[in-house]
Structure formats: structure tokens, C-alpha cells
Amino acid sequence: MAKILIVDDEPVILSLTAQILSQKYDVVTATSGADALKLYGREKPDLILTDLLMPEMSGFELYEILKQNYSITIPVVFMTGKDGDEVEARGFASGASDFIRKPFRPEVLLQRVENILNTVDKIKDLMEEACTDRLTGFLNKGAVTDKLTDICKMNDGILMVIDLDSFKLVNDLYGHEAGDSILKAFADILRSTTRSSDVLGRIGGDEFVLFCVSTTEISIISSISKRLNSQISKRAKEILGDDMNIPLGASIGAVIVPNSGTDFQDLFNDADHALYTVKQNGKHGFAIHEKRDSYVRSEVSLADLHALNMIFEERNLGSGAYFIGQEAFTQVYRFFLRYIKTYKETAYMLLLTLSPTNNLTFFPMAADLFGDTLSQSLRKSDIMVRIRQNQYLFLLPHVSQESFPALVERMLSNWKKLEESENVEIAQESEFINHETEEGYSRRADD
Known part of the structure; x- marks a missing residue:
């Protein structure tokens, strides 16, 4: 129920007005501007209905003092028995919401007060919507920045920047709709973990x-x-299924206020620096930035073998070859050379170069299709990389010289079934690698 503060020096008018409005609202009364000032801070009304002409302090003067001392934002309605455009013009210029002339009819008074409060509620809803992140219900970046800029200047507390670890994998593997569900769940956990007096905001995707x-x-x-x-890993399994193995968690960077200062942007930067420390040291923990010596104190969850497996293992292990980029291929190739020489294994390097026989327009699309087709024709243990638009390099472990020709033929068989293969010529270069040869030997063949 909305609360209304009525101010009038005439007892009869004050009593009558209170009787009318008490039918729908919680009413507080004051017989002077001075009494109204005392009541305002204690009662925190939703609307003030004040007589305009009172001894010692007029309604105008009361409103000006409230604006200066309390930065008042609630609606103020003036009551007056005088006619005149000048009075109304002055009142509206000062910020008054409405004028009500005495004597007034009860139903008119009730309706005008209701209209004003309804308008205020609509404005509040619009302002709240503009300040709220729709997905989580938290304050959005702009709103929380404004709020914390003021709070950090006036309050002790702890400022934390929180990042949802490995969230990108959820979007990549399960889609953005699933990602939104995880963000909502994380927000619910965060909300239930904190107090209603704490301030929460979403400042980025995760x-x-x-x-x-x-x-x-x-x-x-x-x-x-x-x-x-x-909690987040448990909730994620409920949403995505028990086979979900993404290492979701939270990394937190924190600063103590006012020990580390009172400027929000500086505090945020320090907390973000502490967050980076957590990210670089295993995630799933927190770090505190202490301003006096730029020291970062951290507590990061110790990784066990299962957690490390979750972090490093391949996601969505599909069929076909391991298709990787050039930088990763370099590291894998160096490891394989060590492995082959240590355990006396064999492997083949195969370079396939494509060239168009005609129809250059469709060649780029045919080259893409070639890579996709061969990827699915190979074993999971085989590794491939695209060197250029028309070149693919393959590392084929555990292949002997005797079995290599048949393997290549099998690789290319699915491609040759496609119509696009008729317009593409393939050149082969291969190198056999074993533990006995440093350079191996190579041979070139055209297909």
C-alpha cells in the first residue's frame, strides 16, 4: 500500500483529506512544513500532498528544502484555495506533479492521486527495465556501474569481479539456448549465495x-x-545431461573497500587484475588485490587428475581424422618423431596438392569438400592440417610401407565417388618415417 504524507495547517482540512485518502492508502499527517521535514526521513512516503500557503514555511519552501536535503524524487501535489495561472506556473516550474483546488470532491482527489501514483509506477517499471539485464535479472553494465560508483564512495565492502570459467564451450558444443540456461542457473546460484542488500550486475557475456x-x-x-x-557443475549436468564434462566453475577477483580506494573504476581494474591471476593459475578460485603494495593474495582450487582431464581432453570426439591448425600440427609432429624413435614405430607423412582441371569458379568449394571428405575417411588416430587452400598434409601413424598404397587408395575412394572429383587433379608427395632413418625417403606420385 502506498504511503501519503499530507501537510496542512488547517486541522479540519487535514482531517478531511486524511479520511478520504485512508480509504486506499497509508496516511501520515503533518500540521507544518517543519513537522513534514521530520516525518519525511522517518516515514519515506510515496507521495506528498501539501497545502501551498502555510505560516512559517510555504508549500513551495517545503518542496525546495526537500529537494536540497533529500534529492526528493517522489511526486509532490500542491493544494490551494487560490485561483491564478501564476501560482500554477510557479508550481509546475518547481517540479510539482499536480495542483488540487480546495474545496475538492473526494472522488476527484482519490482519482487524481491514483493517476499520479500509477504514472510513477509505470515510470519506475520502465526505468527498471532499462537498467536490468533481461536474462539474469541483475543490473546491466551501465546501471551497476552508476550504482557502484556511488556506493564505493560511501560504504565499506568487498567488490568482486566474477567470471564463469569455460562457458564458451557450452555455446560451442550445446548452442546459445543451452548457454542462456547455464547463465540463468549461475545467476540463480549467485543470487541465492548473496544477501538482498548486496549489489549484483552482469557486465559481459559470462x-x-x-x-x-x-x-x-x-x-x-x-x-x-x-x-x-x-553448485554450477551440478546444475549444468541437470540442464545438459550427466555426460556433460565441461569444467565449469567460477574465478573471482576481489578488492576490499575502502582499503584499496573508493573510486569504482580503479577498484574494478584492481579486481580484474586479481581475476586474471586466478585465470592464469588453474581457475576455479579467488584472488584479492591489496592496493598498498599491489600484492595479489589468491586461493585457487587444487587440480586433481579428474579435473585436469576435463580441462585438457578433446570435446565431442567424433569420427574421422584429428583436423587441427598448423601451429598445433607442428607440436604434434615433433612429439610423433620422438615417439617413433623411442618405441620403434612407423608413420607416413602425406601431402596432397589439388589443382583444377576446369571450372575455376567452383574450385574453392571443391577443395573444402575434399578436406571434409578425407577427414571422415581416415582413422581417429590420423592427423591432418590444411596448409593452403589447395594443400592438405596428413600424419598417418602405424602405417608400413607395404600397407601405405592401399591406405591412400581407401582415403581417396570416397572422394572419387563425388561429382566434384572429376574437375580436380591430385598430386601426392609422401615420406616414410621410422626409427632407423633420420631423413626418411620421399616419393612423388600423381593421381
Whole structure:
């Protein structure tokens, strides 16, 4: 129920107005501007209905003092028994929401007050919508920045920047709709972990900010970190299925306010620096940036073997060859050379170069199709990389010289079934690698 503060020095008018409005609202009354000032801070009304002409302090003067002392934003309605455009013009110029002339009819008074409060509610809803992140219900980046800029200047507390670890893999493997579900779940966990007085905001796709008001206990950070990291993986399995093995968790960078300062942007940068420390040291933990010596104190979850497997293992292991980039291929190739020489194994390097026989327009598309087709024709243990638009390099482990020709023929058989193969010529270069030869030998063949 909305609360209305009525101010009038005439007892009869004050009593009558209170009687009318008390039918629908919580009513507080004052017989002077001075009494109204005392009541305003304590009662926090939703609307002020004040007589305009009162001894000692007029309605205009009361409104000006409220604006200066309280930065008042609630609607103020003036009551007056005088006619005149000048009075109304002055009132509206000062920011008044409406004028009501005395004597008034009860139904008119009720309707005008209701209209004003309804308008205020609509404005509040629009402002809240403009300040709210629709997915999580938290403040959006602009709104939380404005709010924390003021809060950090006036309150002790802990500012935390929180990142949802490995979230990108959810979008990549399960799609953006599933990603949104994970973000909502993470927001729910974060909301249930914090107090209603704390300030929460979403400042990026998977990045959040939290200000815990009136506490500087480091144990709070540790407690929040442990809960987030223990709960998000469980919720993710409920949403995505028990076979979900993405290492989801939370990394937190924190600063203590005002120990580390009171400027929000500086504090945020320090917390973000601490977050980076967590990210570089295994994730799933927290770090605190201490301004006095730029020292970062951290607590990162110790990784066990299972956690490391989750981080490093290949996602969505499909059929066919391991198709990787050139930089990764370099590292894999160097490892294979070591492996072959140590365990006396064999392998083949195969370079296939494509050239168009005609119809240059469709050649780039045919070259793409060639790579996709051969990838699916190979074993999971085979590795391939695209060197140029028309060149593919393959590393084929555990292949002998005797079996190599048949392997190549099998690789190309599916491609030769496609219509596009008729317009593409393939040149081969191959090199046999074993533990006895440093350089191996190569041979060139055209297909």
C-alpha cells in the first residue's frame, strides 16, 4: 500500500483529506512544513500532498528544502484555495506533479492521486527495465556501474569481479539456448549465495560484478567461491545431461573497500587484475588485490587428475581424422618423431596438392569438400592440417610401407565417388618415417 504524507495547517482540512485518502492508502499527517521535514526521513512516503500557503514555511519552501536535503524524487501535489495561472506556473516550474483546488470532491482527489501514483509506477517499471539485464535479472553494465560508483564512495565492502570459467564451450558444443540456461542457473546460484542488500550486475557475456555491503571479511569471498564452484557443475549436468564434462566453475577477483580506494573504476581494474591471476593459475578460485603494495593474495582450487582431464581432453570426439591448425600440427609432429624413435614405430607423412582441371569458379568449394571428405575417411588416430587452400598434409601413424598404397587408395575412394572429383587433379608427395632413418625417403606420385 502506498504511503501519503499530507501537510496542512488547517486541522479540519487535514482531517478531511486524511479520511478520504485512508480509504486506499497509508496516511501520515503533518500540521507544518517543519513537522513534514521530520516525518519525511522517518516515514519515506510515496507521495506528498501539501497545502501551498502555510505560516512559517510555504508549500513551495517545503518542496525546495526537500529537494536540497533529500534529492526528493517522489511526486509532490500542491493544494490551494487560490485561483491564478501564476501560482500554477510557479508550481509546475518547481517540479510539482499536480495542483488540487480546495474545496475538492473526494472522488476527484482519490482519482487524481491514483493517476499520479500509477504514472510513477509505470515510470519506475520502465526505468527498471532499462537498467536490468533481461536474462539474469541483475543490473546491466551501465546501471551497476552508476550504482557502484556511488556506493564505493560511501560504504565499506568487498567488490568482486566474477567470471564463469569455460562457458564458451557450452555455446560451442550445446548452442546459445543451452548457454542462456547455464547463465540463468549461475545467476540463480549467485543470487541465492548473496544477501538482498548486496549489489549484483552482469557486465559481459559470462562476467559479473558483486558488491557485498558492510563486510570486509575475506572468509566471505572464500565461501562464495566454494559455493559457486560446487553448485554450477551440478546444475549444468541437470540442464545438459550427466555426460556433460565441461569444467565449469567460477574465478573471482576481489578488492576490499575502502582499503584499496573508493573510486569504482580503479577498484574494478584492481579486481580484474586479481581475476586474471586466478585465470592464469588453474581457475576455479579467488584472488584479492591489496592496493598498498599491489600484492595479489589468491586461493585457487587444487587440480586433481579428474579435473585436469576435463580441462585438457578433446570435446565431442567424433569420427574421422584429428583436423587441427598448423601451429598445433607442428607440436604434434615433433612429439610423433620422438615417439617413433623411442618405441620403434612407423608413420607416413602425406601431402596432397589439388589443382583444377576446369571450372575455376567452383574450385574453392571443391577443395573444402575434399578436406571434409578425407577427414571422415581416415582413422581417429590420423592427423591432418590444411596448409593452403589447395594443400592438405596428413600424419598417418602405424602405417608400413607395404600397407601405405592401399591406405591412400581407401582415403581417396570416397572422394572419387563425388561429382566434384572429376574437375580436380591430385598430386601426392609422401615420406616414410621410422626409427632407423633420420631423413626418411620421399616419393612423388600423381593421381
